[in-house]
Amino acid sequence: MKSKLICLYLLLTVRLAFAGAGNDTLLDRLNKTIDHAHVLDAEKIRQINSIRQELSIGQSLSLQEQFRLCNLLYEQFKVFKYDSAFAYARRLRQLATLMNDPARINYAGVKLGFVMLSSGMFKETGDYLATIDVSSLPDSAKGEYYTLKGRYYYDLADYSSDEYFAPEYTRQGNIYTDSALMFSKPQTFQYAYNAGLMYQKKGNLDSARFYYMQAVAHPDITTHQVAIATSSLGNIYIRTDKQDSALTMMTRAAIADIASCTKETTAMFILAEMLFKAGDVKHASRYIEYAVADASFYGARLRKVQVSAILPIIEGEKVNSVEAQKKLLFIYAAIVTLLLLALVWLAVIIFRQYKKLQVAQQAITAAHTLQQEINEKLMEANKIKEEYIGYCFQTNSAYIDKVKKFKKLADQKLADSKYGEVKYLVNNIDLKEEREELFRNFDRIFLKIFPNFVTVFNSFFKEEDRIRLKDNELLNTDLRIFALIRIGVSDNVKIAQILEYSVNTIYTYKTKIKNKAIVPKEEFEERLMDIKAL
Structure with missing residues (x-):
């Protein structure tokens, strides 16, 4: 009875999200969905434990039955928790090896590749995909393999994001996605989505939007597929500068992700970034924290890096509520x-x-x-x-x-x-930093008026006694004391107040520097005042 109620809640949540509500209403619905996320996760864990209990019989089950149950558990975990999905994908491969079934061995390899790619392990994914014998796979699994291979190259292109490697990665991704379309039925969700993805990567955004909308409207679409399709459609609207439509799609995608217990997702992160740029810091803060929690729970390394990059920025802006x-x-x-x-x-x-x-x-x-x-x-x-x-x-x-x-x-x-x-x-008002900025401004203005001051001043000393400035340093304390004297501030008390030193310290600085000069002490300040302005 409890399972039926949860399923009914999932159905109502996703369908109501598409009922033509405005963005404010959708955000309210998203907030309510977040509040009920723990209920949805608990139901998923209950289903997982049920399958695990069935698998725990162990030796009394045939290898084929164990393979089926492990595959069910993998499907439960693949977008929910990386380490568990990885463990069951490996067990699938072990069982397939015991059965000496090449088709199942390579099928398990596809599953391993998917979960490693979702975690951001590009090298390991590439290594596993290279070992798969595609010819041994049934047509449905071939479509899954080519889809994964296309996503692998697309993710590499997004990760490198440069002008040298990215175009070739995208070209390879298009080739494999095109192959995936050959093994997908034209009227299926997977065909519409892959077609939209390929056109998006080719830069044909109109065609991409057409196929993504077909995917969203598919009669047999699952909740997880709703999240994938609306998130992709939202990206199209972002690229075509249709912010309202993009916000709507990303919000729907986030709702569907939570409803399907998907932790490996980008929709919530992108939504938080959009709201932050729009000035809605309150919602942006809550959603980015939720995205960080999801990425950490799943174990997605790349997602955690992406999400954590903007988290401090949004948190810093919370004071502007x-x-x-x-x-x-x-x-x-x-x-x-x-x-x-x-x-x-x-x-x-x-x-x-x-x-x-x-x-x-x-x-x-x-x-x-x-x-x-x-x-x-x-x-x-x-x-x-x-x-x-x-x-x-x-x-x-x-x-x-x-x-x-x-x-x-x-x-x-x-x-x-x-x-x-x-x-x-x-x-955060840093008075010390303000004073240092005052000194930097003084240095710049002074050197603009007296550009040769440091050179001429150093000519008063032997080579070994000359002042050596650090990198990015215009004047130091020694030079700044005599710069003030040059513009007429000769009183030690005033100099001490300006530089925030004691009068004795200023006197000591001046005496120490004059003692090193090769010009007579009584002529030092006269020579200093002779330094010409520009």
Whole structure:
């Protein structure tokens, strides 16, 4: 009874996925299918254990019956778990050898080749396929062999992805796929799918789409075949820049993969990548994690590499979720409000200063005889302006301190509000890296103005005492100290503040370098200031 209910669920899941729902509805259906995946996997494992129990009788079964049961177990595992599928494929070959049946031996070799290729073992797959005697296989198995051989070369082309090897691999794949078509009945799913695949690899996307659509519409299509056909059709839509249709097909393929307990799949990975590029990080994150789990469960080496490449990127973007953006907008609004208040405050001060200057000007115009008084007022006004400039800098400095404190407070409140992603983003502000970037920018600008600075500066020293810069290094600390002096920053305290060293350290650097110079110490800075700009 339980088995019937599971089968009914599978049927409804796949058929409803094709009921013309929009992408949002399909994603909801996919999410529900993911939530029920453990039920589907448990039912598959129950079926596997049932066959294993039947096989466990062992010696009382004929070799032919053992071969049949091992083949059933292989079919259960081939897209579900690599190591088990590989083990039963090897057992198929052992049983075929005991029966001294060349057809079964080579049939088992095809099964071994399929599961190794699915795991990403290209060399081993090629070695096994080379040992198979195709002439001993029945026509149905020949079609399976040529299909596998075509996929082998197509996968090699996709893996190499270069202009030298890939075209030849694709050509070989087309040859073997064409041979597979000769051993497939025209009205079958396998014929339509292989035809679509061959046209796709030849670049005839219209014909490929035609045959893939025939495959999808086949009346006897299985759930696993639904996944294969819709995923391939989705790739056609991706290549023809029909993103909505591609998203629909890939979502249907992912639903069918889960419904058929297929762990060796690319649909979920491609779907996650598409959603990530479309800005749907929430779904992309869940689907890429599911794809990683499937690849790890199956044991597909190549799939794990492909999926893991994009996983950190998507996970890093999770901090840009809607809730985090709202919180950031609130923070930005608060900062802007503070800036506006600061600007209003400064405007009031400026207006007051302007009024004072205006009063002073009126006093000057009205009383020429009181020149001394007027001059004193003008001096006072100048003093006010000087003090105001200093005050502006002091205010800005204090404001920067407030922004720093605000950042710290915002960090704490975000942590309390469970917005860990924003906290992570804030903590990623690397002040040290910003300062290093400031130094790099200074180095570039300085050397643009004084391109011969390093060469001329080194001429003040003996060959063995000259400064040797590392690769990709424009200036180092020694050079940067004297670069600052060259542009007029000669005070040790200011240099120490800029470079974040102690005053004693700056003094030590300067003294050590001057002691090595071949020019007199009293002339050193004069010679330094003589270095010409461009």
